Amino acid sequence: MERQLVSAVSPFAEAAAYSRVVRVGQHAFVAGTAPIMPGDADPPPDAYGQARRCLQIAIEALADVGVLIDHVVRTRIMLTRAEDFPEIARAHGEFFRDVLPVSTGYVVAALLDPRWLVEIELEAVVPG
Secondary structure, three states, X not given: OOEEEEXXXXXXXXXXXXXXXXXXXXXXXXXXXXXXXXXXOOOOOOHHHHHHHHHHHHXXXXXXXXXXXXXXXXXXXXXXXXXXXXXXXHHHHHHHOOOOOEEEEEEEOOOOOXXXXXXXXXXXXXXX
16 A cells, blocks of 8 residues: 655654654544744744644645545644643634544643644545
8 A cells, every 4th residue: 555755844853754644545644743834933922823833734734645624533632731722722623613523632741842832633534
């Protein structure tokens, strides 16, 4: 079965040897996606903006291997502060209101870059 990869654009991707997306057959997996900005610019200052950025990166990467947002079946969300849950959930809802994937998360954890408030993983299954 063919294995399709989308490279991760991250300061950690080369050293840690991982991809942003791996698609094998009907299944696609998106690595934990932080709110990384072009040129290592600062991410949005708020949890809502960061969650939107994470989801934009992840969904664009899925598209690179022919996977649509409608194919997402699971999300996992790590956040650094429990009080950010409502704003992260709002962003998640804007993307997935019509998709309704299962969601494991909102796990409070420390992330590698102190500017990051949230990191999101996705899994998708393409019909067919």
